[in-house]
Amino acid sequence: MVGLGRPERLHDAPVNPPIVFSSTFIGTQAPAPGDYLYSRYGNPTWDPLEAAIGTLEASPAPALIYASGMAAVAAALSLVPLGGRVVLPQHGYNGSLSLARELESRGALTAVFTDLSDTEGTIALLTGADLLWLESPTNPMLEVADIAALAAAARTAGALTVVDNTFATPLLQRPLELGADLVVHSATKFLGGHSDVLLGAIAVADPALRETLWQHRVQNGAIAGPMEAWLCLRGLRTLAVRVERAVANAGELARRLAEHPGVSNVRYPGLPGDPGHQLAARQMKAFGAVLCLEVGADVAGTERFLDALRVWVPATSLGGVESLVERRRRYASEPASIPETMVRLSVGIEHVDDLWADLVQAIEAAQ
């Protein structure tokens, strides 16, 4: 990652790729394949980032980057034929699920929701499906899906498998190697890593799919700005150390929280008692940096807990260097099966003892 996407080693060349702020590119003849032409088709600042994400996801082709994770989600869903059937997680990222429901309400597709941790139950829903949408671990319930088994069943059923790999990052899980056809990222999260840029990405197993998606991006215009692409590449250079530290912090905090008398529930696939633990241990290199907890209080007490935090930042999103915390049911759109008092923690790279001390005093404030 540190070396990915560097300019050619020529005398006096810059170490970092330059940012190209140009909406258009000079030409008089018919454009040749690969020409930039106009910045909705391509921009030199995208290239090193797309190459780097493609490499990290073990794709045979460069990734495609988008204006946001949701733009990438929308592009992936555009592969569903009109009236097609899509199987999605009941507790996945609510933006993706809302988009699928909205497309369904317009007759574009049929959305079928499943508990992804139930492999057999999900496979049973794949008959006649065109697309299987996976998140693993899911946002926010951290359920773990058996990607290899589900992608194989989807292939047999004639469906494409998409994995939203935002929570795991390619360092902890490579869905294309497990049989998925596409990987989607909200690069806003861990890939960018500093809560300063919105960006999305798709990596593909089959370069022909890239061509289809590239056409869709040109036509729909959900392109990334050069500044955002450059910032994301800069963030990507530290992905390995950020993820290593954040995952270590998350594991340690999950263990401490599980033993704290003021905590009634902790969800983290790294805890041996977690329902997704065995599968995650097999499928992932480590368990990620997001966990969920309940502080044994009602919603008002949970909000007192959030207000009392001083190191953790109460804000939506995840995957940045700073630790963020959010009660997901503050959104009316979040499914009722997610506990009202459940708080999602995105663990950052601060000192674990600072994070712990802050949690302990805030848990007391909640009681």
Ligand SMILES: Cc1ncc(COP(=O)(O)O)c(C=O)c1O
């Ligand atoms: C798992 C997941 N996928 C996709 C998205 C959408 O990404 P963005 O906010 O960059 O549009 C999010 C955002 O929170 C997410 O958590």
